[in-house]
Amino acid sequence: MLKKERQAFILHQVNLHNKVLSSSLCTEISVSEDTIRRDLQELSEEGKIIKVHGGALSHSFNEVNFSTNGVYSQPEKLKIAQKAIALISNGMFILTSGGTTILELARSLPPQLKATFMSGSIPAILEYMHHPNIEVIVIGDKISKNSKITVGSEAIAKIKQMKPDICFLGTNAIDVEHGVTDNDWEVVQLKKAMIESSKMVVCLTIAEKINSTQPIHVCDLSQIDMLITELDATNSLLKPYINAGVKVA
Amino acid sequence: MLKKERQAFILHQVNLHNKVLSSSLCTEISVSEDTIRRDLQELSEEGKIIKVHGGALSHSFNEVNFSTNGVYSQPEKLKIAQKAIALISNGMFILTSGGTTILELARSLPPQLKATFMSGSIPAILEYMHHPNIEVIVIGDKISKNSKITVGSEAIAKIKQMKPDICFLGTNAIDVEHGVTDNDWEVVQLKKAMIESSKMVVCLTIAEKINSTQPIHVCDLSQIDMLITELDATNSLLKPYINAGVKVA
DNA sequence: CCACATTTTGCAAAATAATACAGGTTTTTG
DNA sequence: CAAAAACCTGTATTATTTTGCAAAATGTGG
Numbered sequence: 001m002l003k004k005e006r007q008a009f010i011l012h013q014v015n016l017h018n019k020v021l022s023s024s025l026c027t028e029i030s031v032s033e034d035t036i037r038r039d040l041q042e043l044s045e046e047g048k049i050i051k052v053h054g055g056a057l058s059h060s061f062n063e064v065n066f067s068t069n070g071v072y073s074q075p076e077k078l079k080i081a082q083k084a085i086a087l088i089s090n091g092m093f094i095l096t097s098g099g100t101t102i103l104e105l106a107r108s109l110p111p112q113l114k115a116t117f118m119s120g121s122i123p124a125i126l127e128y129m130h131h132p133n134i135e136v137i138v139i140g141d142k143i144s145k146n147s148k149i150t151v152g153s154e155a156i157a158k159i160k161q162m163k164p165d166i167c168f169l170g171t172n173a174i175d176v177e178h179g180v181t182d183n184d185w186e187v188v189q190l191k192k193a194m195i196e197s198s199k200m201v202v203c204l205t206i207a208e209k210i211n212s213t214q215p216i217h218v219c220d221l222s223q224i225d226m227l228i229t230e231l232d233a234t235n236s237l238l239k240p241y242i243n244a245g246v247k248v249a
Numbered sequence: 250m251l252k253k254e255r256q257a258f259i260l261h262q263v264n265l266h267n268k269v270l271s272s273s274l275c276t277e278i279s280v281s282e283d284t285i286r287r288d289l290q291e292l293s294e295e296g297k298i299i300k301v302h303g304g305a306l307s308h309s310f311n312e313v314n315f316s317t318n319g320v321y322s323q324p325e326k327l328k329i330a331q332k333a334i335a336l337i338s339n340g341m342f343i344l345t346s347g348g349t350t351i352l353e354l355a356r357s358l359p360p361q362l363k364a365t366f367m368s369g370s371i372p373a374i375l376e377y378m379h380h381p382n383i384e385v386i387v388i389g390d391k392i393s394k395n396s397k398i399t400v401g402s403e404a405i406a407k408i409k410q411m412k413p414d415i416c417f418l419g420t421n422a423i424d425v426e427h428g429v430t431d432n433d434w435e436v437v438q439l440k441k442a443m444i445e446s447s448k449m450v451v452c453l454t455i456a457e458k459i460n461s462t463q464p465i466h467v468c469d470l471s472q473i474d475m476l477i478t479e480l481d482a483t484n485s486l487l488k489p490y491i492n493a494g495v496k497v498a
Numbered sequence: 499c500c501a502c503a504t505t506t507t508g509c510a511a512a513a514t515a516a517t518a519c520a521g522g523t524t525t526t527t528g
Numbered sequence: 529c530a531a532a533a534a535c536c537t538g539t540a541t542t543a544t545t546t547t548g549c550a551a552a553a554t555g556t557g558g
Contacts, residue, residue: 003516004301005268008310022534032518037535053525054534120387122374129371129392132267138369138399140389140407143378150387158389252506271544281508286545302515302544 001029001111005132007039009111012130014049014058016107017078021055028110076206076230077104083228083249084168084204090114092165095194096124097187098149099170101204103127109134118162120150120190144186151186159193167198171205173214176240179221181214188216195219202226210237221246250278256288257464263298263307264395264433270304297432307395325455325479326353332477332498333417333453339363341414344443345373346436347398348419350453352376358383367411369399369439393435400435408442416447420454422461423476425489428469430462437465444468451475459486470495 006029013020022040026033044051050059081104088094090113096102098121106117106127117128120139128136141155169191173181180203182188195201195218207229226247231238238248250258255278262269271289275282293300299308330353337343340363345351347370355366355376366377369388377385390404418440422430429452431437444450444467456478475496480487482497491497 002268002270002301002303002306004299004306004310033534034519034536035517038517120389122371122378122387125371125392126375129394129397136392136394138371138387138389138392140369140387140399140404143374143385143387145378145385148378150389155389282544283509283546284507287507 001031001132003039006031006035006111007043009132010036010039010056011043011048013107014043014056018058018061019055023054025055028112030112074206077101078108079230080204080206080228081105081108084202085109085113086249087166087202087226088113088115092116093162094118095159095162095164095167095198097121097168097170097191097194098124098147099172099204101206102168102170105168105204106131118164120155122148122150144184147184147187149187149190151190155190156193159190159197162197164198166200166202167194169194169201169203171203171209173209173212174203174205174227174241175211175213176221176244178213178217180218180224182216182218183214185216188218191218195223200225202228204228207231207235207237250280252288255280255284256292259285259288259305260292260297260432261434263292263305265393265435267307267310267394268304272303274304309395309397323353323455326350327357328479329453329455329477330354330357333451334358334362335498336415336451336475337362337364341365342411343367344408344411344413344416344447346370346416346418346440346443347373347396348421348453350455351417351419354417354453355380367413369404371397371399393433396433396436398436398439400439404439405442408439408446411446413447415449415451416443418443418450418452420452420458422458422463423452423454423470423490424460424462425470425493427462427466428471429467429473431465431467432463434465437467440467444472449474451477453477456480456484456486 010020010025022033022036026036040049040051040056043049044056049056077100080101084105085108092115094115094117096117096119102121102124106124109131111132114133116135116137118137118139119125120141125136125138128134139150139155139158141150141152144151171180172183201224203224210229221241221244224246226249227241228249233248242248258278259269259274271282271285275285289298289300289305292298293305298305326349329350333354334357342365345366345368351370351373355373358380360381363382365384365386367386367388368374369390374385374387377383388399388404388407390399390401393400420429421432450473452473459478470490470493473495475498476490477498487497
C-alpha cells in the first residue's frame with residue numbers, strides 16, 4: 001500500500017467516523033504504530049485532521065457537539081458492522097441492501113480486503129467506491145428517492161442473475177412469528193430477490209428493532225442464515241431466534 | 250513493446266485502478282524498473298499521473314481527498330450549465346455522462362423542472378437524487394473507480410435500449426479534425442453507445458479544451474448536434490465548428 | 499548501405515525515503 | 529501516585545530513487 005493511499009484512507013476514515021484510534025488503524029492497515037503516528041502527524045501538519053493523544057479527530061468534530069444526529073455512527077452499528085465484516089473473506093461476492101447499518105458496514109471495511117460488492121444503494125456504493133481494493137457492481141434501475149436505492153423489475157432481474165456468497169440485509173423489523181418485515185413495497189420486492197439469489201443471508205439489525213413488525217412481509221426466519229445485532233450472542237432476547245434455527249452473532 | 254505503447258498501457262492501468270506500483274508494472278511489461286520509472290516520470294511531467302514513492306496515482310485519486318471543496322463551481326462551468334439547461338423542457342428524457350461539467354449541470358437544474366435523467370455517473374446521480382421533481386434512472390454495471398461511472402457491456406446494452414431526447418456529454422477534448430477524443434477506453438465505449446442512442450447529442454466543454462486531442466476517438470463532429478462552451482457564440486474560436494455544421498451555444 | 503547523431507534501455511553504485519524496532523520519556527487514567 | 533498506554537528519539541533495515549554510463553536500438557544524411 002502506497003503512503004499516499006494509506007493517508008487518503010486514514011483521512012477518509014477520520015471524516016467518516018469523526019475520530020480514529022492509532023491502535024485500531026495499525027491493525028487494519030497492518031503497519032507499525034509508528035507509521036500511523038507519522039501519517040497522522042503529516043496529515044495534521046497539512047491541517048486535514050486534528051491529532052490528539054491516541055489518535056486523531058476530524059475538524060468538524062468541534063463544531064458538531066453532541067448532536068446524536070445521523071452523521072454520527074452509533075457505536076451499536078459499528079459493533080454490528082464489525083461482526084458482519086468477520087464473515088467476509090477475500091475474493092467473495094457480496095450483495096447488500098441499503099440502510100444506515102449497511103452504510104456503517106461499508107465504512108468499516110478493512111482496506112486490505114479484496115472482494116466484489118454489489119448493491120443498488122447509492123450511499124453504500126459511494127462508500128464502496130472509496131475503498132482501495134473493492135470492486136463495485138451497481139445494480140441499475142429507477143431510483144426510489146426516499147430509500148436512495150434502485151428499485152424495479154430491471155434491478156430484480158439483475159439480482160436474480162447473481163449468486164453472491166453472502167447477502168447482507170439491513171433490517172427494519174424482525175419478529176419470531178412474522179419473520180422479517182418492512183414498510184416499502186418496492187424495496188421488499190428487491191430484498192426478496194436478494195434472499196432468493198444468495199447462498200447465505202445475513203440480517204443486520206440493532207436490538208431496538210428486534211421483535212417489532214412492519215406491514216409488508218419480506219421473508220420467514222427459515223430463509224435467514226444469520227442474525228447480527230450489537231448484543232452478545234447469549235442475550236436472552238435472541239434465544240427465540242436461535243431456537244428457530246437462526247445463527248446469531 | 251514501443252515506448253508510446255507502454256506509456257499508454259501504464260496510463261490505462263492508472264486510470265483503471267487509480268494506482269500502479271512500479272514493481273508490478275515492470276514484471277507485467279517485462280522491462281527494467283528504471284524504464285518504468287522514467288515512463289512514470291514523463292507521464293507525471295505531462296500532468297497525466299501523479300508520481301509517488303513506489304509507483305503512481307491517478308489524478309482523480311487526489312480529487313477524492315479534496316471532495317470537501319468540490320462544492321466550488323467555476324463560473325465557466327456554471328455558464329455552460331445554464332446554456333445546457335435552456336435546452337431541457339418538462340417531460341424530456343435526458344442521458345448524461347460524468348465529469349465536473351455535467352455535475353455542475355446537475356446542481357443547477359431548476360427545482361420545478363420535471364424530467365427523467367439517466368446516467369451511470371455516481372456523483373451525477375447523487376445530485377439528480379437531491380432534486381425534488383426529477384426521476385433518476387441508474388445505469389448499472391461495474392464501477393470504474395477513476396471516472397466514478399459504471400462501465401461495461403451491461404451498461405452499454407442498457408444504453409442501447411434507450412432513446413433519450415438529449416444526451417449531454419462532458420467532453421475532455423474536441424478538435425475540428427479529430428472530433429471528440431478521450432483517454433479512457435471504457436468510458437469511450439460508453440460515450441459511443443450514448444451518442445448512437447440519442448436523438449440529439451450535446452457536448453459540454455470549457456474553452457480550454459477546445460482544439461485539443463486525446464488518444465482515443467469518441468466520435469466525429471458530424472455526430473454532434475451542439476457544442477456548448479462558456480464563450481459567446483460569435484467567438485472566433487468556435488467558427489470552425491460552426492462551419493463543420495455544429496450548432497453552438 | 500554506411501557512418502554518425504539521437505533515443506532508448508539496462509546496469510550498478512550511491513543517495514534517499516519509508517518503515518520497523520528498541521529505549522527512555524511523557525501523558526492518561528484509575 | 530502508579531500502572532498502562534502513547535509518544536518521541538535515534539538507529540537499523542529495507543525498498544525505491546537517482547545518477548552516470550555503456551550497450552542496444554533507432555533515426556538520418558550522405
